[in-house]
Amino acid sequence: MKAVRCIDGRMQLCDVPRPVPRDGQVLVAVASAGICSSDLHMARLGLLNPEITVGHEIAGRLVDGTPVVVEPVTPCGQRCDFCDGGDYNLCPTSVRQVLGIGADGGMAEYVAADVAGIVPLGGIGDGIRDASLVEPLAVGVHGLRLANPGAGGRRVLVIGGGALGLCAAAAARHDGAEVAVLARHDAQRAAADRIGAGEVGDGRYDLVVDAAGTPEALAEAARRARRGGTLLLLANYWGTDIVLPGGSVMFKELRILTGIMYGRGPSGRDIDVAAAVLERNPEVARALVTHRFPLDAVDEAFAAAARRAEGAIKVVLDPTAS
Template structure:
């Protein structure tokens, strides 16, 4: 069985004796997209089967998206649906400290599989995982129809935040981007390019000290800066700016479930899968390159080179 493994800062296509992963269901994989986290794991020199943005087909032939937050299932946070805050989650990160699913087959827990809705192709469904990350951040910040939103950083997470903010009802969504192809994608998804003034919600999707500082500059009175990016080590924040606005800065980690307002709960991954199914322009805009498994090395090269115009690169399995 073939899979894509990282080692010594590079990826290669290898043969495995058995499928990677853990759980009671064996998926035949169909798509795995390349995240900036995958590229970061390469820089760290980690050695695992890569991939956490995953979609495949179950034994009964139905398509499913892997909810790549493998928590313990028993702690207090898991019991209330906040499994993204489970301590075990950070010890079971797919592609980092446990094998991911960029392989012909992958084992996953059945309770971490979300059905692919009608209207969303399984070849596009791996995009739901990063979409859920942005969606969680927007919800955490209280984004709604009367909310003004600015997004700093126009990689896939930033662009998916644009789409998510519009889906949540925000009519004023501004986007700050570095590359022309990102701006064009943002406009197709309903963003106004260039932020001016102050906003109720500002999302840091770039993860640099400059992007966080810019997000703080853009936040309005009692507004929220929410960061989906991973900042390594201490960060500096213009406290006086936040102080005089009674604004706040919060980190956002992964995704989880929430109350559906009818006495039940809904997973954020299922919500964004529905968004992608109902708005096919989102996957058409964000998935810029596709490669077969045997060309995974080239896929990673393209994903890591912004001059290629890449936003999300998908390896089809």
């Protein structure tokens, strides 16, 4: 089958054997695989194994035709404290086996996925082509759960209008929050408007989400947060030091949280909540998915994903297209 792997720092289409599921796994025919900014960063930094198929934003169909999303990180099954508590995103064993990084991922015609990571999408119908967006939505859901459960009536500002920031905004809107997005590019601003996230207004915010990953974004986040407010860092700083504006953080007594991937909370798995967000508001996918390419156009797809100033937000590979 065809699959995308990172060889010599470049994404390449390869011929690889079709996966054979182990016990506790199922075979998924991939219908969409999103390109994450982390795929771009890890390729640039030489962190991707050339023998592993990339892609952790995955949707497709089971053998019986059931539409599903694949959760790329699942509990280790060894009764560890992290996994038992729902924090399998922090389990060292689980993290080593994340699809697309430690095990073959979804930028391929098929992927073998743990049964524990299957999310049925009964209500999404033909939206399976957009359903790989559930994974980055789950990152937003997870962060919002950590920062501010039940955010109804709260003011939330998201700094960064890429896919991560807009997914966090969609999750906050789903929770009933008043949401604003500080976006850099026109296409990002337009997408924020479509999902109901407004322009930055006067006053301060209860929760400010850093989805940009720059020192300037952190400084702006601290400035915009109300006294006693919360800063949520969802962007990955990729090994660089995080510099906080000490005066604002200390004198405003800001709470600082970070979020990575997703897990399970009192309301169930974050990824199930994310699937519900997309099912109830398909406009999120229509606003965020800006480009689609077949697998054999992988070079063009990754080039487009890197050109945010030209309108790319979420670029999706469709292995069923030709």
